[in-house]
Amino acid sequence: MSVEWVRVAAESDVVEGEPFASEYGENAIALYRYEGTIFAIGDICPHEDVRLSEGWLEGDRIECPLHQSCFEIRTGKVIEGGPAYEDVAAYDVRVEDGAVFVRAAG
Amino acid sequence: MGTLASTATPAIADRAALRDFYEDYAACLDAEDFAAFPDFFTDDTLYQVISRENHDAGLRHAPIYCSSRAMIVDRLMALKEAALYQPRSLRHFISGVRITGEEGAELHAQANFLIVESLLEQDPQVLMVGRYLDRIVRTTEGLRFAERSCVYDNYRIRTTLVIPV
Amino acid sequence: MNDTIEAQPQERKWPAEGVSRVPAWIYSDPEIYARELEVFHYGKVWNYVGLDCEVPEPNTFRRSWIGERPVIITRDADGEIHVVENRCAHRGSLLCWQNSGKAKDLTCPYHHWSYSLKGDLMGLPFLRGVQGKGGMPRDFDKTKNSLTKLRVAVRGGSIWATYSDETPPLEDYLGEEILTRLDRLVSRRPLRLVGYSRQVVDSNWKLYWENSRDPYHATLMHPFLSTFGILRTDGDYHSVPLQEGRHEYTYSQYDPELRNRTSEASAQIKSIKTTLQIQDTDVVNSVVDEFNDGMMGAFQVFPTILVQQYFNCLVVRHIIPKGVGKHELVWTYFGYADDDEQVSELRLKQSNLVGPAGFVSLEDSEVLSLMQPVVEGSPHALQVLEMGGHGTEAQSTMMTETLIRAFYDFYRREMGL
Numbered sequence: 243m244s245v246e247w248v249r250v251a252a253e254s255d256v257v258e259g260e261p262f263a264s265e266y267g268e269n270a271i272a273l274y275r276y277e278g279t280i281f282a283i284g285d286i287c288p289h290e291d292v293r294l295s296e297g298w299l300e301g302d303r304i305e306c307p308l309h310q311s312c313f314e315i316r317t318g319k320v321i322e323g324g325p326a327y328e329d330v331a332a333y334d335v336r337v338e339d340g341a342v343f344v345r346a347a348g
Numbered sequence: 349m350g351t352l353a354s355t356a357t358p359a360i361a362d363r364a365a366l367r368d369f370y371e372d373y374a375a376c377l378d379a380e381d382f383a384a385f386p387d388f389f390t391d392d393t394l395y396q397v398i399s400r401e402n403h404d405a406g407l408r409h410a411p412i413y414c415s416s417r418a419m420i421v422d423r424l425m426a427l428k429e430a431a432l433y434q435p436r437s438l439r440h441f442i443s444g445v446r447i448t449g450e451e452g453a454e455l456h457a458q459a460n461f462l463i464v465e466s467l468l469e470q471d472p473q474v475l476m477v478g479r480y481l482d483r484i485v486r487t488t489e490g491l492r493f494a495e496r497s498c499v500y501d502n503y504r505i506r507t508t509l510v511i512p513v
Numbered sequence: 514m515n516d517t518i519e520a521q522p523q524e525r526k527w528p529a530e531g532v533s534r535v536p537a538w539i540y541s542d543p544e545i546y547a548r549e550l551e552v553f554h555y556g557k558v559w560n561y562v563g564l565d566c567e568v569p570e571p572n573t574f575r576r577s578w579i580g581e582r583p584v585i586i587t588r589d590a591d592g593e594i595h596v597v598e599n600r601c602a603h604r605g606s607l608l609c610w611q612n613s614g615k616a617k618d619l620t621c622p623y624h625h626w627s628y629s630l631k632g633d634l635m636g637l638p639f640l641r642g643v644q645g646k647g648g649m650p651r652d653f654d655k656t657k658n659s660l661t662k663l664r665v666a667v668r669g670g671s672i673w674a675t676y677s678d679e680t681p682p683l684e685d686y687l688g689e690e691i692l693t694r695l696d697r698l699v700s701r702r703p704l705r706l707v708g709y710s711r712q713v714v715d716s717n718w719k720l721y722w723e724n725s726r727d728p729y730h731a732t733l734m735h736p737f738l739s740t741f742g743i744l745r746t747d748g749d750y751h752s753v754p755l756q757e758g759r760h761e762y763t764y765s766q767y768d769p770e771l772r773n774r775t776s777e778a779s780a781q782i783k784s785i786k787t788t789l790q791i792q793d794t795d796v797v798n799s800v801v802d803e804f805n806d807g808m809m810g811a812f813q814v815f816p817t818i819l820v821q822q823y824f825n826c827l828v829v830r831h832i833i834p835k836g837v838g839k840h841e842l843v844w845t846y847f848g849y850a851d852d853d854e855q856v857s858e859l860r861l862k863q864s865n866l867v868g869p870a871g872f873v874s875l876e877d878s879e880v881l882s883l884m885q886p887v888v889e890g891s892p893h894a895l896q897v898l899e900m901g902g903h904g905t906e907a908q909s910t911m912m913t914e915t916l917i918r919a920f921y922d923f924y925r926r927e928m929g930l
Contacts, residue, residue: 289618290625298641307643309620309627309636310655313749325627325635377691397870401612402708409708409846411870413861418792423865423872429789430737432876433882504711504841509870 247343256280256342261295261304266344271333273342274315276302279336282344283318284330287311294330314345361484362490366457367445369386369484369491374440377511382424385512389417390485392490397498397513400478410496411509423512433510437466438475454494455484461498463513476500528895529930532918533903538892540717541886545928546837552927554834557680559673559687560665561718561818561831562596564847566670566704567613572630573883578833578841579674584663585609585619586672587630596674597632597810598661609658610703613810619660632660645906648928668692669700670847690755694762697804698827699819699847707846707860712869716881717888718832718840723875724831725811725819726761726916728752730901737872740789741797743809744911748787753907754914756922761916764810796862799824803856815923823873825856826863838885842878852929 250264251273251322263285272285272295285293287306303310303321311324315326318332333344351491361369369388384448389395398410439475441462449456458481465475479501485494498513522890525545528534539545540685554560562577573786576599583599585608601608608621608628618635620627626637642648663674666683673683684692714721723731728750731738738744749766791797799807803825811821819830831843844867848860848873864916867874888894898921901913908915924930 289627290620296643305641306636307641307927308625308638311636323635325629326622327617365929381654399709399711401711403709407708408861409710409712409855409864410861410867411864415858415862416793419796419862420867422791422793422796425789425791426737426872430740431872432734432736433879439849478628504713505869506713507715507869507873507882510875 243266245348247345249341250282250344253280253337253342259299261297261299263293263295264293266333266346269331271342271344272304272315273335274304276315280335280342281316282333282335282342283313283315284332286330287326288320288328288330289324296315296316317318356453361455361486363445363447365491366455366484368446370442370459370480374442377440377513380438380511382428384458385424386420387489388416388493389420389496390487390494391417393493394495394497395420395493395512396496397500397509398470399503400499400501402502405462411505412512420512427510430455431510433508434467436510438511439464439466442480451484453481455458457484461513472507475506476502476509478513480501492502525930527925530904531903532896532921532925533898535896535898535917535921536892537888537894537896539722540835541889541892543837546717546834548928550580550834555582555676557675557677559675559680559683559814560816561671561814561829562674563672564670564699564704564706564829564845565667565672566706566847566850567845568594569706570615571726572617573613573615574619574630576609576611576853579584579663579676580834581836583607584674585621587632589630593631594665594667594672595631596663596665596672597628598715599661599890600657600661602628602634602660603637619867632662634658634660642719643805669696670704671695671699671767672787677757688756688760690753690762691760691812691814694810695814695820698822702777703850705848705852707848707851707857709846710844710868711837712842712844712878713835714842714878714882715839716878716885719835720839720881720884720888721832721877722813722816723920724881725813725821726920728911728916729914730765731873731911734876736875737866741791743797743866743873746911750911751909752911752913753908754905754916754919756923757926758905758919758921759815760813761811761919762812763916764808766807770924785914793862795859796865797824798860801825801856819865823866825859826866827860828864828867838889864892 243264256262256273258273258275270285271282274281277340285295287294289311290308292308294304298305302315303312304315309325311326312321313330318330320326320329332347334347336343365391373388395414396410397412402409443460445459447457462477464472464476466472481497483495515654559578563586567575570584571590571592573588577584577586583595585599587595603626606623608619618627627635629635638651666673732746752763754761783858813819827847829845833841835841846864866872897915898918901915905919
């Protein structure tokens with residue numbers, strides 16, 4: 243996987259309380275702004291093939307629209323209680339000149 | 349898939365000879381000719397009738413399991429002399445005969461079977477449908493099954509399985 | 514009796530003779546059948562559902578049946594075994610379509626409701642709707658929409674389930690005599706699944722139930738047994754009802770010399786043909802006496818199984834009712850994880866004895882499927898059960914119907930008939 247920084251959104255696209263779906267290479271990702279800071283995590287639920295960003299965002303958690311598995315939007319960590327057992331990836335994020343760049347976490 | 353199609357001439361038998369062998373086998377069972385049936389097999393044959401469920405799961409149990417020609421003879425003797433069952437007519441329909449490989453002196457072949465059973469006061473019904481998976485050798489007396497696994501697709505056997513498949 | 518046309522359905526009354534008569538309507542009356550399922554299978558009994566080697570590792574499942582209800586046996590990530598109904602709590606659709614397999618959860622194909630292997634509803638699609646529209650009401654409680662979970666008990670390698678909280682613990686339900694016999698087969702060594710035979714028989718399930726309580730027919734209708742000296746009327750044989758008829762066991766000490774002896778009893782049985790010789794005698798002999806007791810026997814655990822051992826052929830017959838005039842027999846052949854090649858081969862060879870093509874069992878489904886239309890045609894006819902007297906006590910003979918009488922003694926009490 244490339245470790246290049248890739249532009250995935252305009253900074254203004256990512257607003258508080260709204261997931262923003264994008265792509266990093268072939269990977270579906272979602273961007274979240276939480277308390278001012280932008281985070282990027284994998285957007286496909288490890289349980290079933292669906293975009294988490296279509297689910298329900300509550301505080302720092304995104305809930306899968308299909309079976310309510312929850313993930314921390316800052317870390318990608320799965321929260322016990324749903325059918326998903328695995329975390330989704332977390333990405334490094336850099337904001338520069340009004341654009342959001344991500345790369346695979348080293 | 350059919351590596352030895354009709355273009356190549358297999359050393360042991362061609363498809364027409366195999367087809368004849370299978371038709372003779374079917375005619376023998378349709379006629380309930382128990383005396384002739386063991387002659388289709390080698391002495392150390394494996395003849396079994398096994399469900400697709402067991403076969404696909406790697407489970408070895410087979411409702412009919414004969415690991416030698418002697419066990420086939422025993423089964424037929426038991427049916428004739430020490431078993432009670434309703435009279436029945438069976439018709440075997442064999443199709444899709446294919447040679448699937450050749451290994452040394454053995455031919456690997458398979459075919460589909462459909463067996464229709466007719467009982468007194470009842471309409472004919474499908475008794476069993478499935479595949480023959482065979483290893484065949486040529487002997488001085490002709491072709492013989494070194495192995496015949498009758499893998500049936502039926503999830504359940506209806507009432508009983510009396511006559512070999 | 515059948516000459517008069519009855520204006521009113523006759524009230525179901527057991528004949529005055531008691532358990533030495535059985536009225537034929539019990540094999541054909543749909544109301545009786547429905548009551549049996551409620552009182553027995555869905556009531557205060559332990560139903561056998563399977564063996565632990567059928568769910569061999571964590572995150573595996575296998576389907577089974579309790580009465581007419583499909584169930585799933587699961588082994589969760591922690592190795593614990595559960596039994597749940599194979600019925601989605603949402604709309605009642607069949608949840609699990611595969612017969613067995615590996616899974617971390619069970620997701621219904623219809624609307625993708627997803628359950629843990631314990632049966633808890635974990636999630637359902639669009640619980641909160643889409644873009645603020647639709648979705649479940651706020652008070653929808655996932656914890657109240659689990660699969661129907663059954664009480665489960667495991668004894669050795671056998672798995673049992675019950676719908677009722679009032680069913681006594683499995684050990685009490687089975688009792689000492691059955692426990693000893695069950696443990697002998699499934700609790701000493703880890704089990705290995707050898708395979709299944711499945712058979713559908715067009716007869717009421719009780720006809721099969723009685724058949725396996727009927728040693729009287731064994732040497733007559735299964736001539737193979739006496740011909741090859743496996744069982745004979747003059748051999749050592751015991752028929753023992755348990756718990757006032759609920760369960761039973763039979764046993765005999767296998768005598769390899771039996772075939773060579775002629776006696777008065779064997780001379781009476783025309784089916785014995787002493788001239789017949791079998792070539793591969795592994796099929797009819799105790800080559801390896803793996804339990805070191807020379808015993809062969811069978812026991813019934815009401816209302817689901819008959820466990821019978823012929824030499825090294827170990828098999829559970831699971832009787833599953835499929836409507837008033839039909840039942841399925843699932844034969845689960847098993848051995849042990851540490852079986853060597855010799856014993857494995859003997860189990861395969863000797864399984865020619867029993868099953869849908871079994872030398873000593875194929876006649877049973879033949880006679881029962883021919884019997885069902887006859888009993889349906891004369892529902893008020895009475896069957897006669899007087900072999901061995903009128904009682905329900907244990908008897909040391911094959912020439913008795915005491916086990917069937919004991920069963921109907923139990924049955925009448927439970928059914929209020």
